[in-house]
Amino acid sequence: PSSYVGFDSITQQIEHKLLKRGFQFNVIVVGQTGLGKSTLINTIFASHLIDTKGRLAADEPVRQTTDIQAVSHTIVENGVRLKLNIVDTPGYGDQINNEGCWDPIIRYIKDQHSAYLRKELTAMRDRYIQDSRIHCCLFFINPTGHSLRPIDIIVLKKLSEVVNVVPIIAKSDSLTLEERENFKQKIRAELAYNGVISYPFDTDEADEEEIQVNEIVRSMIPFAVVGSERTVIVNGKTVRGRKNRWGVINVEDEAHCEFVHLRNFLTRTHLQDLIETTAQIHYEAFRSRQLLALKD
Ligand code: GDP
Numbered sequence: 001p002s003s004y005v006g007f008d009s010i011t012q013q014i015e016h017k018l019l020k021r022g023f024q025f026n027v028i029v030v031g032q033t034g035l036g037k038s039t040l041i042n043t044i045f046a047s048h049l050i051d052t053k054g055r056l057a058a059d060e061p062v063r064q065t066t067d068i069q070a071v072s073h074t075i076v077e078n079g080v081r082l083k084l085n086i087v088d089t090p091g092y093g094d095q096i097n098n099e100g101c102w103d104p105i106i107r108y109i110k111d112q113h114s115a116y117l118r119k120e121l122t123a124m125r126d127r128y129i130q131d132s133r134i135h136c137c138l139f140f141i142n143p144t145g146h147s148l149r150p151i152d153i154i155v156l157k158k159l160s161e162v163v164n165v166v167p168i169i170a171k172s173d174s175l176t177l178e179e180r181e182n183f184k185q186k187i188r189a190e191l192a193y194n195g196v197i198s199y200p201f202d203t204d205e206a207d208e209e210e211i212q213v214n215e216i217v218r219s220m221i222p223f224a225v226v227g228s229e230r231t232v233i234v235n236g237k238t239v240r241g242r243k244n245r246w247g248v249i250n251v252e253d254e255a256h257c258e259f260v261h262l263r264n265f266l267t268r269t270h271l272q273d274l275i276e277t278t279a280q281i282h283y284e285a286f287r288s289r290q291l292l293a294l295k296d
């Protein structure tokens with residue numbers, strides 16, 4: 001007689017359930033107008049999108065984003081369904097007086113938490129609550145090579161209190177490799193000095209391997225990226241890239257920029273952790289504040 005009960009099949013049961021349901025991943029992009037936000041999003045996800053309500057064709061004109069708008073896509077890879085919500089924001093900090101220009105963005109993020117909480121508190125709550133909470137905020141930094149603007153620091157700080165913030169250097173093709181490295185160090189120092197807590201966090205549960213991966217990610221942040229919705233031909237191969245007077249930048253070449261690292265981080269190594277951290281840290285903090293306020 002064997003003492004084997006068979007509950008180890010639970011991992012398959014869980015996997016089957018999860019696959020059937022699919023994953024919801026919500027990203028918001030923030031930064032000045034013209035820094036390539038819309039372009040980068042299309043560069044990351046465009047080749048994978050099957051049904052989409054956004055701008056994807058390269059020959060469509062670039063529209064300027066005037067209000068906060070969410071676009072949903074579904075991506076399927078090897079039977080895994082990823083429901084992707086991309087929230088594009090109008091350039092903030094474009095005005096002469098930028099006082100409070102971050103308010104609509106912060107409000108949008110909090111509104112999603114609040115909607116989730118309301119559904120959670122309903123007596124007849126749905127089995128699965130539709131999750132529109134923002135799991136990741138890509139913050140676009142102007143590639144000046146100098147330092148962050150005071151307004152960037154204010155906004156980064158406010159954002160990092162409510163969402164996982166991942167800063168990236170936009171249009172990094174305008175920096176030399178040396179400038180890029182110096183700029184990255186400078187930004188990391190400024191973030192630390194100003195107490196901006198940027199993702200990833202090491203939790204108590206993190207094991208050796210996770211801590212190591214996070215360390216590597218921290219040493220790369222801010223990712224210096226280049227986006228392009230066009231393809232160019234390099235050595236007879238079609239790649240996503242930008243052609244200028246001097247040559248071609250292959251967006252997916254790690255020697256040219258850190259686009260591939262950002263994409264791996266978002267879609268391969270940290271997708272689940274971004275979702276979990278949002279629920280366990282940011283949403284939890286929001287939830288306990290709201291519930292405490294109700295008591296008084
Ligand atoms: P958004 O206002 O932040 O959404 O910016 P867009 O995505 O609309 O891009 C503004 C302009 O910058 C477009 O002409 C893009 O082709 C260009 N652009 C986008 N990404 C890059 C990049 O990485 N490098 C360079 N040099 N230009 C870029």
Ligand code: MG
Nearest residue numbers: 037038064065
């Ligand atoms: Mg845009």
